Each structure stands twice: as C-alpha cells, then as structure tokens.
Amino acid sequence: MQATDISLDFSIKSHIFYLNHAAVSPWPTVTAHEVQKFANENAQLGATHYIQWLKIEQELRENITQLINAPSCDDIALVKNTSEALSFVAYGLSWEAGDNVVIAQQEFPSNRIVWQSLKAQGVEIKLIDLYESSQKSPEDKLIAAIDSKTRLLSVSSVQYADGLKMDLKTLGDYCHNASVLFCVDAIQSIGAINFDVQSIQADFVMADGHKWLMSPEGLGFFYCHKRLRSQIKPSQYGWHMVENQFDFDSSTWSEAKTARKFECGSPNMLGIHALNTSIKLILSRKIEFIEHLLVKNSRYIVKKLKTVPQITVQSDTTDTRISGIVAFRHHSISSETLYNELMAQNVICAMRHGNVRFSPHYYTSTEVIDGAIEILNKVIKTTIQL
Numbered sequence: 001m002q003a004t005d006i007s008l009d010f011s012i013k014s015h016i017f018y019l020n021h022a023a024v025s026p027w028p029t030v031t032a033h034e035v036q037k038f039a040n041e042n043a044q045l046g047a048t049h050y051i052q053w054l055k056i057e058q059e060l061r062e063n064i065t066q067l068i069n070a071p072s073c074d075d076i077a078l079v080k081n082t083s084e085a086l087s088f089v090a091y092g093l094s095w096e097a098g099d100n101v102v103i104a105q106q107e108f109p110s111n112r113i114v115w116q117s118l119k120a121q122g123v124e125i126k127l128i129d130l131y132e133s134s135q136k137s138p139e140d141k142l143i144a145a146i147d148s149k150t151r152l153l154s155v156s157s158v159q160y161a162d163g164l165k166m167d168l169k170t171l172g173d174y175c176h177n178a179s180v181l182f183c184v185d186a187i188q189s190i191g192a193i194n195f196d197v198q199s200i201q202a203d204f205v206m207a208d209g210h211k212w213l214m215s216p217e218g219l220g221f222f223y224c225h226k227r228l229r230s231q232i233k234p235s236q237y238g239w240h241m242v243e244n245q246f247d248f249d250s251s252t253w254s255e256a257k258t259a260r261k262f263e264c265g266s267p268n269m270l271g272i273h274a275l276n277t278s279i280k281l282i283l284s285r286k287i288e289f290i291e292h293l294l295v296k297n298s299r300y301i302v303k304k305l306k307t308v309p310q311i312t313v314q315s316d317t318t319d320t321r322i323s324g325i326v327a328f329r330h331h332s333i334s335s336e337t338l339y340n341e342l343m344a345q346n347v348i349c350a351m352r353h354g355n356v357r358f359s360p361h362y363y364t365s366t367e368v369i370d371g372a373i374e375i376l377n378k379v380i381k382t383t384i385q386l
C-alpha cells in the first residue's frame with residue numbers, strides 16, 4: 001500500500017491540522033459516502049430493504065470479531081458507548097459488601113464513576129496512582145493492589161491523557177491466575193493498535209466508534225467472554241434482547257443466548273452502516289500496518305517537538321509504551337494558552353491533565369505534522385513577546 005493511497009482515505013480540508021483522533025475522529029470518505037447513501041435510501045425507500053440492513057448489522061458483528069480476535073460474534077453486543085458497556089458490567093454482576101475493584105487514578109471518568117457508584121452496595125474502589133514514584137511498573141502497581149477481596153480490575157488499554165500503553169497481557173495473565181475479572185476499556189486503542197482479546201485473557205472489552213475507529217458517536221461494542229455471559233444480568237430490557245426477537249406475539253420470553261441480550265431495542269442502523277464501513281477500511285488496510293504508520297507519526301511528532309525550545313514531551317514514548325497520543329507542555333507558557341492559540345489557528349488538538357495532547361492517525365501526513373509544529377513555534381514566539 002502506498003502512502004499516497006492512504007492520503008485518499010480522508011477528505012479533510014487542507015487548512016485543518018487534525019491531531020485529535022483520541023477525542024473524535026473525522027470520518028473516512030467512504031464512511032461519509034455510506035451515510036449519505038443510507039440517508040438517500042431512507043428518504044426514497046424507507047425501510048423497504050430492512051433485511052439487507054440486518055445483513056450489514058451481522059457483517060459488522062463479524063468484522064468487530066475479526067478486529068479484536070474474539071472467539072465468536074456471539075460474544076459481541078452493539079452498544080451506545082463505552083460508558084454503557086462499563087455500566088452493563090458494573091450493574092450486571094452481583095456484588096457482596098466488602099468486594100473491591102481496582103482501577104487507576106488517572107482513568108477517564110467513564111471508567112471510574114461507574115465503579116464509584118457501587119459504593120452504595122458496599123463495594124470498595126481502590127484508586128491506584130500509575131505514576132506514584134517507585135521502581136514498580138504501572139502494571140505492578142495495579143497488581144500490588146489486588147487482594148483476596150478483589151473481584152475486578154478495570155483498566156484502559158491506553159491512558160487517554162498521555163497515551164501510556166498498558167501491558168495488557170501481564171495484567172490479564174495475573175487476573176486469570178488470581179480469579180479476578182479483567183475489564184478493558186479499549187476505546188483508545190481499537191482501530192489504532194492491534195488488539196487480541198484472547199491473548200490478553202480479557203473478560204470484558206468495550207470501545208466506542210468515534211475515536212480510532214473513525215465513525216460517528218453513538219455506536220460502540222461490548223465483548224463479554226462466553227463464560228461470563230450468563231453471570232451478567234441485563235440492566236435494560238425490551239423486544240430485541242430476547243431469544244426470539246421477531247416473535248412479537250409470544251407472551252413468554254427468555255434472554256438471548258448471545259451477547260444480543262445486552263441490546264434492548266431497535267439498533268442504531270445509521271451508526272451500523274457507518275461503523276461497518278470504517279472497520280472494513282481498517283481491515284482492508286490491515287491493523288498492523290495502521291499501527292505501524294500511527295507509531296511512526298507519533299515518533300515524528302516527538303522528534304519535531306524536541307526541536308521546539310522549552311517544550312517537554314510528557315508521554316512515555318519508549319518502544320513498548322508509545323501509542324497514538326503525544327502529550328507535552330511548555331516550561332513557562334500555560335498549556336491552556338497554547339491549546340487555545342493552536343485551536344484558533346486550526347491545529348485541532350486537546351488539553352488533558354494540564355498538557356497539550358496531539359493524536360494523529362495512520363493517514364496523517366508529515367506535512368500536517370510539520371504545519372502544526374510550525375504554528376506551535378509561532379504561537380510560542382508571539383506569546384513570549386507579549
């Protein structure tokens with residue numbers, strides 16, 4: 001695959017320096033076309049071809065299964081977002097007072113609040129500082145917090161603020177041996193980095209489509225290990241989550257045997273068409289190749305940032321930790337000022353944990369990165385002169 005082909009995957013305007021895929025990604029051109037096509041079809045034919053739409057829904061489940069190497073598409077539920085899937089786990093398990101859940105202090109609120117909300121049921125939350133100064137690795141810090149009362153460890157595959165890539169295999173192996181449930185919020189890596197639910201021995205994995213999967217907000221997926229499917233009681237009920245979902249006349253019902261039991265009502269068909277198109281693009285490009293190009297882009301950003309006076313890269317960019325997120329700050333100019341000025345000049349980025357955060361994707365060109373760094377240099381010069 002040539003780099004020139006990849007640049008054609010997106011139609012983002014040339015005056016936009018888009019470095020914010022860890023927040024919300026632009027849609028690939030094919031995805032935008034699919035949404036337009038689906039809109040036209042709905043306007044002109046309504047749901048005449050609903051059977052065909054159901055086939056696309058099934059295709060999406062199969063494509064997600066392939067992307068994360070799940071054993072079966074029966075393990076995949078289509079959900080609104082990551083938070084909803086995390087809530088399914090938290091409110092589907094039965095807890096005993098005194099149980100505890102281990103999470104990192106630095107987690108995105110979705111992967112903290114839901115666990116803290118279990119306090120009313122007597123569940124203790126152990127918040128572990130991944131960066132507390134000690135010789136231990138972030139994984140060892142989490143593992144050290146696990147005790148005989150720990151039911152579950154929930155972690156992001158990549159930390160949202162600085163891009164720290166977690167060693168999920170180490171965590172999964174430990175949890176498996178200690179009979180602790182292993183839950184992975186994978187929104188910051190699926191679509192960006194190769195991900196294998198089986199090799200990391202994950203029990204639950206969830207991700208939304210609007211970041212590295214390059215799709216609209218409002219549709220994500222939830223992987224639930226087959227062994228645990230019956231142990232997670234649904235917290236939402238409706239026609240769609242029963243075994244015979246099209247048998248509207250029956251007065252009896254049972255939960256679907258597959259992960260569809262977590263899908264209470266009508267599917268998000270528009271989102272399904274979009275997400276399926278984006279994932280098909282990812283699969284056609286190959287996730288290993290996407291990861292290779294993305295890491296190359298992150299490294300290039302780091303290299304360029306090192307040429308900018310008074311900027312320090314805050315992310316761990318060593319080989320095993322680097323991801324699609326690079327966080328940095330200036331020694332004297334506040335990150336808020338830098339962020340506001342960059343945004344005003346179309347460098348689309350984010351500010352997280354007091355750092356400016358750049359997140360390219362695989363298709364981001366060196367010209368876009370060079371342009372963003374040039375603007376950063378200008379912003380710094382002008383701010384210092386003021």
Ligand SMILES: Cc1ncc(COP(=O)(O)O)c(C=O)c1O
Pocket residue numbers: 022023080081082083084108110111156159160185187188207208220
């Ligand atoms: C690690 C992580 N989890 C979850 C979310 C958001 O999840 P949701 O799909 O519920 O909006 C984000 C968004 O930034 C995130 O970075």
